[in-house]
Amino acid sequence: MGALKEKMILDMRLRGYSENTIDLYTDCLTRLAKEYMISPLKLKPNQVYDFFIKMKENKASAAYLRIFYSAIKLFYKIENKAYMTKAISLPKKVRKIPIIMNKSEVKAFLSECRSLQERTIFSLLYSSGIRGSELINLRIEDIDFERKTIYILKSKTRKQRYTILSDQAANLLKNYILTYQPKELLFFGFKNKNSHISMRCLQATFQRIAKRAGIKKKVQVHTFRHSFATHLMETGNNLVYIQKLLGHSFFSSTLIYLHTDSSTFLKTISPLESIDLKHFGSFGKKTQGSFDFSM
Incomplete structure (x- = not known):
């Protein structure tokens, strides 16, 4: 894939892709070429389709599949063969609530x-x-x-x-x-x-x-970024300011931190707090016929 790889690297640099993304995408194409031991340009659409089916069967994550899809789609777009990836459908991206450190x-x-x-x-x-x-x-x-x-x-x-x-x-x-x-x-x-x-x-x-x-x-390292945004939100900072500090292009990317903000809806008092369990007395010995989780 030598000449093809160099062409893709040059094209991606001209399009403004980061070096990390270039390395990631070219690695994906190298794996596709090794799968069939021929140039990706000589593959047929059904072979590219079967490659994705095989990755799904091998329990590849949705995020991993999307990276491969983006890489292969870009490659065939550069080579004027966009039709090669039309049959491939990917699972919808599920936005997960980020883990934060307190x-x-x-x-x-x-x-x-x-x-x-x-x-x-x-x-x-x-x-x-x-x-x-x-x-x-x-x-x-x-x-x-x-x-x-x-x-x-x-x-x-x-x-x-x-x-x-x-x-x-x-x-x-x-x-x-x-x-x-x-x-x-x-x-x-x-x-x-x-x-x-x-x-x-x-x-x-x-x-x-x-x-x-x-x-x-x-x-992971990125957890600090999630924690930064969440802790700023919890101390009452403006969401627009947080968006600018994080460099998010879309406001929806910043809104995800509303789900981790313990200063708002997570401070809601549970209805159980209105019931005083102490008045119910303490538990004695297990009585016959009572339900036991250990059974």
Whole structure:
């Protein structure tokens, strides 16, 4: 797939796709080519269709299928063969309520960071709501200590924006810069200051710290972004402001955090609270004929 891959990479760059998405999409096409051991251009529509059926039978998630579909659809669009994917139908996207960390869990997590670099990185993620992919591409010049802002040049939506820089995160950053002396990239890899840390390394470090902190929820780096938005909402911040800080193109993406906001409908008092169970007395020994869950 050498020449085809290079053509697709060039076309995706011209369309403004991120390098992460380019890698992901070309990997999908490579897998399709290996499945049949021929060029994707020589495949027939029914073979592409059967490929998706096989992935479904192998219990591929809906999200995984959508990524493959987007990659293959784009490839055939570039090659003027859009008809190749018309027979494929995908399950509707189900918007899940995000898992968040409460403030006690955030505090426990940050207390388990064992280096200045770890504390700085994860404090910055939580305090600003930026994505992990945005953090690893931050440059020193993107930080404005005077205006207390962070400039996001490379975002998922390819739109530049500003977000907030908290005082505590700013103090950590100043100390970090003095200690680690980055050149251009703010957070660099272990071997080379000219290359950023990888998302895989960031996720692995996050999981180690979460385990030490005793966090049982299924959390990941992106959980800090969800927690940032939810905690802002719980303290009465305007939804439009939160949308701008997160860089959401659509307001509906921000509205999902209403379902996690414990300051609104989750504060509703249960009707059971109007009944005083203490007046019912205590339970004695089990009487004959009573229902027992242990049976």
